[in-house]
Amino acid sequence: LDADGVTVETAIKSPGQDKFAELVETLPVYLHDAARQAKAAPTAIGFQVGGKWASATAEATEKVAAVRLTRFTGAVLVTFDRPRRVRLSPAVWQDTYLSRAACRNVMIDLLEGEKAPAVLNGEKSIKYKISVAAK
Numbered sequence: 001l002d003a004d005g006v007t008v009e010t011a012i013k014s015p016g017q018d019k020f021a022e023l024v025e026t027l028p029v030y031l032h033d034a035a036r037q038a039k040a041a042p043t044a045i046g047f048q049v050g051g052k053w054a055s056a057t058a059e060a061t062e063k064v065a066a067v068r069l070t071r072f073t074g075a076v077l078v079t080f081d082r083p084r085r086v087r088l089s090p091a092v093w094q095d096t097y098l099s100r101a102a103c104r105n106v107m108i109d110l111l112e113g114e115k116a117p118a119v120l121n122g123e124k125s126i127k128y129k130i131s132v133a134a135k
Contacts, residue, residue: 005129005130005132006129007127007129008129008130009125009126009127010025010126010127011123011126013122013123014121016122017119018119018120019117019118019120020117020120022109023109023111024107024109024110025107025126026105026108027078027107028103028105029045029069029105029106030101030103031043031092031102031104032071032102033102034101034102041071044069044071045088046070047064047066047086048065048066048068049061051065053068056087057087058087058089058091059087060085060086060109060113061085061086061087062083062113063084063085064080064086065079065083066080067106070133074132076130076131076132076133077129077131077132077133078106078130079129079131080127081126081127084109085108086107086108086109087109088104088107089104089105091104110124110126111124
């Protein structure tokens with residue numbers, strides 16, 4: 001944690017005996033409160049590839065350098081240590097009990113497109129920084 005944001009590093013190790021159909025770092029994104037903020041635009045999620053921003057989708061996007069989350073008048077950047085394969089969860093999750101929160105996951109592929117199921121021998125890791133986006 002520093003004045004510019006928070007850096008997160010995650011690693012998983014395997015002795016080579018485990019097969020993984022999927023291995024992702026998941027970043028939950030709060031979109032909005034569907035009951036109280038029905039008319040407010042939900043959080044916009046964008047992927048940066050080759051220096052250009054595009055709307056995020058549930059289809060895997062290669063070489064994503066950063067994710068931008070924009071809501072109201074502010075934005076947050078999630079900047080990866082190196083370009084990654086990233087996608088959104090297939091659907092928006094809606095809390096139907098107390099909060100009425102609508103959320104979507106950003107899913108970072110740690111298998112990096114390997115044919116699944118893949119045997120993980122050694123370590124897979126990811127590092128990213130979460131910071132306030134410059135206006």
